[in-house]
Amino acid sequence: MDAPGQIAQNHRRLYAGAVFLLETPVSTRGIVRPDSDLGAWRSAALKLESEINSTVLGQEEVARLLVIAVFGRGHVLLEGDVGVGKTTMLRCLARLIGGGYERVEGTIDLMPSDLIYHTFVDEQGKPRVAPGPLLKHGAALSTFFFNEVNRARPQMHSLLLRVMAERSVTAFDREYRFPHLQVYADRNRVEKEETFEIPAAARDRFLMELEIRAPADPELQRRLMVETRFHDVDALLERLPHGLVAYEQLNDVAASVQSHVQATATLQTYALDLCRATSVPGAFGVRISDVDIERFVQAGVSPRGMSLLLRAARIAAWLRGRNAVAPEDIHQVFLAAIAHRVFLKPVYELRRSELVGEFLSQVLSRVAAP
């Protein structure tokens, strides 16, 4: 790890006269929790979930999947209408797991450098370089929310791809690492003009795509409207405990959970069959009305998708207090972890939102386990 002086020197070379204000990256405490601690971590995870549910009403399923994503150390693609509580949920999550939280808005003129640094003239009239949202928290960055990611240009997508894949970025002649980073990206589905669809490669790197809908229950809607504590988001978040789970330990806990929760041979076969059924649905007897199933799928689940599916299912099993994955754990995460990885033939791509859900539920109802 470079000393701050070294960094500053590097930057001085690059930006003559500029003073760089980069924080020292916080080193991880490096505590590897043994398996025996997993019980305590599980209660912490369930507490995390209940805190999210007390902050954002009527999103129990999404909250559970978010917790699975946190402990599966995966990035999440969010989808939902305006004002359903996406940002609140993420701010709540960021506060509960601690670490740095950053949010950027995707715009068409946003460039990669905007995330890394920004330049300004200080009170003494000297040009200065300050770290951008990505570097500001250094290694402590734990939650990065990219709003309306499809408004940003492909250059941004490629930066995002790198950050997500390697949890690092190269800037000022060195590499910055974000070992605890989780990227959340929100896609604007309303407007089509001046948007750039995220490339398949970037989409595949997200562990899950979560659909957040406004709660349909009239009682919840009434509470959201009437109860004053939901009116002020800052106050609502203020009452939450800070750092309920230690973000810097999540990687180790996640690894422990993955090695602790078993997947039997039968379950592996089942998960593999499910993934294969997304590539060759006809062979598994999957049928959708008025769809030629042989010409439906362009590409099914990638090997990475398969591994991420099982990773998420292990977390789901662990949260349910089991030490082996069961089919219902796979079912719980299947739609969220798989839907965005199935690429349809262009003729069906336009009807994607209506077809993919039906396709995957057909896959689940056709693939036998055992």
Place this chain on the structure above:
Amino acid sequence: MFKTEFFNSLLTPAAVILAVLLVWPAAAQAQAILSLEVVEPRTFGYAIGDTLRREVHLSLRAEYHLENASLPKSGRLNRWLELAPPEIRTESIEDGRRYRLVFTYQILNAPRQLETVTLPQLNLGFTDDTQPLTTLVPALQVTVTPLTPDAGPDSSGLSPLQPDRAPAPIPVEERKRRFSWLVSGLLSLLAYGAARRWLMPVFAAGKLPFATAVRELKRSQRGKNTPGQYAAGLRIVHQAVNETAGRVVFAANLDEFLEAHPRFGHLRAEFARVFAASRKVFFSDADGVVPPDSSLPALLFLCRQCSRIERSTLRLGP
């Protein structure tokens, strides 16, 4: 007919009787009627279907007019005659009005012998709106001849009365064929229904999911008792349940399955036990451990029960 017309044409001018009848009784009547002329048809040589035309030319003074209600009603008069609606034509003359009344009768009967038929008398009423008056045209007798002789000459096949000609037979071959098609179609439908109802179950029963499961379980029971045997048995049961449901059934949607197939409802506990055992065998961390409370015979027993139920469902038809 031809004969009648011939006489008509020949004799009509001669048969026209110009009867200028002076109607004397009442002075008022004499005053009212300027002239009355009746043109009668000939009185003989009529046969069935012939028409007779009586014309009455009545001239009245200007202040008098004919009462239409006094004219005879058209229609069938008796078994011999029918009267067509009378034709009335009016024209003005020097000091009054002339009515031309035409009464057309038609003979509607054919006598065996020569018959006398009476055209009824006509009472024609007229008035000057103060006093009703009538004038009378007397009845006319005409003769009607028979069409056929009493006994025709036998030589030419003219027996006295010819029997009715037999109607031409309607071609029924096509209808017979169609009817036989219909009957055979109906019969085959009945046969199909009967086969579906009684025969097919006999053949299909062996191919039903649980019947197959029973067979396979028996076969696997015969083999050596290996640790994988129970797992294989569970797979067989799962396959039968999935096939019956038409989708994959998990412990979570077992209730859904039993709701859709209520005949298996009373076996809920047994199914739950099998699913729990399957969960232990296939998805617990100790892979392939047979739970002590489960055995292959228990699976076989469950499948036998289900097989009986599915067979009875089959007999009841779809």
